[in-house]
Amino acid sequence: MARPMWIRYRWSFDCYAQCRVAYKLQDWLKKTSTISDVKKQYQLKKKSAYPSRQSYRLEPKGKSLKDEQTLNSLGLRSGSKLYFKDLGPQxxxxxxxxxxxxxxxxxxxxxxxxxxxxxxxxxxxxxxxxxxxxxxxxxxxxxxxxxxxxxxxxxxxxxxxxxxxxxxxxxxxxxxxxxxxxxxxxxxxxxxxxxxxxxxxxxxxxxxxxxxxxxxxxxxxxxxxxxxxxxxxxxxxxxxxxxxxxxxxxxxxxxxxxxxxxxxxxxxxxxxxxxxxxxxxxxxxxxxxxxxxxxxxxxxxxxxxxxxxxxxxx
Known part of the structure; x- marks a missing residue:
């Protein structure tokens, strides 16, 4: 079985604000995991954050990543950071x-x-x-x-x-x-x-x-x-x-x-x-x-x- 890839996420309700480390996701995410998989893993941590209200970016002012994009294709490695924004009720x-x-x-x-x-x-x-x-x-x-x-x-x-x-x-x-x-x-x-x-x-x-x-x-x-x-x-x-x-x-x-x-x-x-x-x-x-x-x-x-x-x- 492939070794799990640990991704450290930074989050903020306003992605343009100063972000801070909130927690470390240590679930079984692999290099082939997609942004959709990340959303599902985050929902396990926070039940109210269903996938459609989550947005992830590589930079605070960057473009929202697509669900089908893989962690490997985005160049993310162990210890890499993603910026999260709660889009609110959808x-x-x-x-x-x-x-x-x-x-x-x-x-x-x-x-x-x-x-x-x-x-x-x-x-x-x-x-x-x-x-x-x-x-x-x-x-x-x-x-x-x-x-x-x-x-x-x-x-x-x-x-x-x-x-x-x-x-x-x-x-x-x-x-x-x-x-x-x-x-x-x-x-x-x-x-x-x-x-x-x-x-x-x-x-x-x-x-x-x-x-x-x-x-x-x-x-x-x-x-x-x-x-x-x-x-x-x-x-x-x-x-x-x-x-x-x-x-x-x-x-x-x-x-x-x-x-x-x-x-x-x-x-x-x-x-x-x-x-x-x-x-x-x-x-x-x-x-x-x-x-x-x-x-x-x-x-x-x-x-x-x-x-x-x-x-x-x-």
Whole structure:
């Protein structure tokens, strides 16, 4: 039997803080043991630290190590140190996304079907402009699409995320729905757009185009990863014309998402929708830049001419 490899671990709840030696793991870890094995061994010491809330790094500010990486491949020897961070209570990505998308879908439709709840008893008798009906259909389509993609399309590289994020997403989405409805109060009585049908249906066309493009990009990302694995490959344009944006940006799904919200704002002439879209773009740009940097570090042959989210700009 191979001689056990003793690894001395340093830990801290904040990996950027000054770490201190907490204990010495002397379990039967071998050179071929993986980070996943380390997590399981640590859980034996601390029952509440289930594997998905553990993160290990070679340096305090380093990148989290992957579960499948072996101690030998990381150059760890007897007496080597790993930096540990407790990620806190976790929740599955699918649960987060289902909660984030189901909430605004249901709330919007309740207020649309029963306008008296927010607009008063006489609201049901008021004439509704066609923009209100089209906006409700687009909203329903957008979030129903997201729910279906979460269930049938997305393959997540990380199984969980911090549980507090679920409350953040719920608050943001509920605030967005209520803001939109505060503006749609006048939409029951006023013309839908200043420039008539050209603005309304032009915005609708842009919205549907962007939603279709977003779906095709999600399918392309799905096909990059073999089911049941966490492998990462460079995304490239396929034979689908909607994936041409891969030649220009790393995250074209975010690009299409931005186009969809701008088109929705033009279609409804709704300023809060545009504000929400801008805030969403800022967050997506942060995510896109992070993913772009990771691709550049991970793949030496990653196309250097690509931007993160906006062609030639960002």
């Amino acid at each position: 929740v599955g990505w699918s649960t987060v996304f289902l909660t984030e998308y189901f909430g605004p879908l249901v709330i919007y439709l309740i207020f649309y079907v029963r306008p008296s709840i927010i607009y008063g008893a006489d609201a049901a008798d008021q004439p509704r402009d066609i923009a209100v009906h089209i906006a409700a259909a687009c909203w329903t389509f957008h979030y129903a699409k997201r729910l279906l993609e979460t269930i049938f399309v997305h393959r997540f590289s990380h199984a969980t995320m911090p549980i507090m994020n679920i409350f953040k997403y719920i608050c943001v989405q509920v605030l967005n729905v209520l803001t939109l409805f505060s503006v749609f109060t006048s939409a029951y009585l006023l013309p839908s757009t200043e420039f008539g049908n050209a603005q309304l249906y032009g915005g609708l066309a842009g919205f549907l185009f962007a939603e279709y493009g977003n779906w095709r990009i999600h399918m392309a990302f799905r096909n990059l990863r073999t089911p049941g694995t966490k492998e990462r490959r460079i995304p490239n344009a396929t034979g689908d014309p909607m994936t041409i944006l891969f030649n220009l940006v790393t995250c074209p799904n975010y690009t299409y998402e931005t186009i969809a919200w701008v088109s929705f704002s033009v279609m409804t002439q709704c300023l809060p929708a545009l504000v929400f879209g801008v805030c969403g773009f800022v967050q997506m740009a942060i995510w896109a830049k992070g993913k772009h940097r990771n691709y550049l570090k991970e793949f030496k042959n990653y196309p250097r001419g690509r931007k993160a989210i906006l062609p030639f700009l960002i």
